[in-house]
Amino acid sequence: MASVKLSHVFKRFDTKTAVNDISFELGEHEFLVLVGPSGCGKTTTLRMLAGLEQISSGDVYFGSQRMNDIRPRDRKIAMVFQDYAVFPHLTVYENIAYGLRSRHAPSQVIKERVPKAAKTFRIDHLLQRKPRQLSGGERQRVALSRAMVSDANLYLYDEPLANLDAQLRYQAREDIMALHKEKQAPSVYVTHDQSEAMALGDRIAVMHDGKIEQLASGQDLYENPASLFVAYFIGTPTINFFDVEIAVEEGELVALCPAFRVQLPGEMKSRLEVYIGKKVKMGIRPEDIHVPRLAPFTVTEHNQIQGVVNVIEPSSTGCSVYLSTMEDSAQDFVTTLRTRMPVSYIGREVPLAINLLKAHFFDLETERSVLHQ
Ligand SMILES: Nc1ncnc2c1ncn2[C@@H]1O[C@H](COP(=O)(O)OP(=O)(O)O)[C@@H](O)[C@H]1O
Ligand SMILES: [Mg+2]
Known part of the structure; x- marks a missing residue:
């Protein structure tokens, strides 16, 4: 009892x-x-x-x-x-x-x-x-x-x-x-x-x-x-949110927004299918965005994002890097890296990759998770 x-x-x-x-x-x-x-x-x-x-x-x-x-x-x-x-x-x-x-x-x-x-x-x-x-x-x-x-x-x-x-x-x-x-x-x-x-x-x-x-x-x-x-x-630095549209391109499920176009893992299809043609909020934890060379997950041409470095904050395990996306109405996001990034990177454009297996999706109306119900 x-x-x-x-x-x-x-x-x-x-x-x-x-x-x-x-x-x-x-x-x-x-x-x-x-x-x-x-x-x-x-x-x-x-x-x-x-x-x-x-x-x-x-x-x-x-x-x-x-x-x-x-x-x-x-x-x-x-x-x-x-x-x-x-x-x-x-x-x-x-x-x-x-x-x-x-x-x-x-x-x-x-x-x-x-x-x-x-x-x-x-x-x-x-x-x-x-x-x-x-x-x-x-x-x-x-x-x-x-x-x-x-x-x-x-x-x-x-x-x-x-x-x-x-x-x-x-x-x-x-x-x-x-x-x-x-x-x-x-x-x-x-x-x-x-x-x-x-x-x-x-x-x-x-x-x-x-x-x-x-x-x-x-x-x-x-x-x-x-x-x-x-x-x-929950989590510091805070999770990154991107407003994306779910679509099917050449038979593949993709998430689109002005900053990137990424191909989503096939296993998400059944849950995300009802959102095709609609917008959802995509959440990516800071450690699930990484510089490609040292990324602890697979990097392909389908999970890339570009960013301009604004601030680098060293930590005991590496650093947090605060960036903005490249499009006109730029959006801020943050990554935590398992390595130090030299301050000379501030103001520079860097390629990054997203671990899409760890992506979260939220219904815009109910604000509930789409994948974990
Ligand atoms: N005695 C009270 N009279 C009127 N409103 C109250 C009273 N106690 C708490 N509230 C209201 O109830 C809500 C929850 O308060 P509380 O439980 O103290 O929140 P927390 O501890 O999470 O900060 C708040 O909006 C607060 O203003
Ligand atoms: Mg209280």
């Missing part, structure tokens, strides 16, 4: 539908990430799970128990917020112990657990300090320690790392994973940062406008995005 289940959950604030028919199930030890842009309904979903927000319609279950009308404090939930929600007048020790004390835990339990949690998160030398004497990263570890000492059935995180700078964020991700490993309890983690979602989640639910667009592993979201939005939202 799923440990947590949401079934057709809605949340309406006056005229605004913040959460619009969300359903998902959480495995017993699962770490699920909700990711999406600001305002898409992530916090509202989490608050309904916590019981802090009344559900407009739909049901939430923990195990077989319907939770809709159960008070927050009877849900056995630990929640870590973006602003850490630490009490300024209490010491670090008392902040960590707060939940245990309010549930009248035996003092022996408090004495054991608080120092242990503080040690795990490397704040055991700060136990007598007040929060104002701590850095943001340390305050955040106080909040994580408080979650660690609890015996929650469900762990909820609402952008807990958003206020940390990049270096601390990597460390804190590891801390959160350590906490999850120790607790082995189901967890829902909210972030607007897709790279953080990819780094943390067993599965990731991509939210948009109050709905879940797709719920899958990070790899699946990246390789088989179900919608234009998911394709766009």
Whole structure:
């Protein structure tokens, strides 16, 4: 049985539908990430799970128990917020112990657990300090320690790392994973940062406008995005989109646009046939466009594109190259190369090849993927 289940959950604030028919199930030890842009309904979903927000319609279950009308404090939930929600007048020790004390835990339990949690998160030398004497990263570890000492059935995180700078964020991700490993309890983690979602989640639910667009592993979201939005939202640099027309020329399926004419793999024919003579959005990941000489895929005369180099951005594995297509109304696109490109290429015209086996196509009306349905 799923440990947590949401079934057709809605949340309406006056005229605004913040959460619009969300359903998902959480495995017993699962770490699920909700990711999406600001305002898409992530916090509202989490608050309904916590019981802090009344559900407009739909049901939430923990195990077989319907939770809709159960008070927050009877849900056995630990929640870590973006602003850490630490009490300024209490010491670090008392902040960590707060939940245990309010549930009248035996003092022996408090004495054991608080120092242990503080040690795990490397704040055991700060136990007598007040929060104002701590850095943001340390305050955040106080909040994580408080979650660690609890015996929650469900762990909820609402952008807990958003206020940390990049270096601390990597460390804190590891801390959160350590906490999850120790607790082995189901967890829902909210972030607007897709790279953080990819780094943390067993599965990731991509939210948009109050709905879940797709719920899958990070790899699946990246390789088989179900919608234009998911394709766009997941991955850095962002996927390239081209408006192409699907046609048949000399018996071959082709995609045409002012910048290129490419021949599509035969296996796509059955899915794309209904689009012949019509326009679709073609999506190509940056690594699926490459300089022909070093391309990790087959280059033919039928998968070429020309571009003018605008910017070259070195990375640990090679570089990202930002280009424009050659026609009058030039379009920008980006490639990631497994090699460095000398800066002397800036302003020059370069031939590139597209790995069409990895091309994505989206219906212009529904914005759903044509190939992965
Ligand atoms: N208490 C509220 N009253 C009215 N509208 C709200 C309230 N809480 C959230 N909203 C609206 O619901 C939408 C989703 O908000 P939220 O769940 O906070 O998004 P996220 O956490 O993904 O940024 C937003 O448009 C927000 O303005
Ligand atoms: Mg939020």
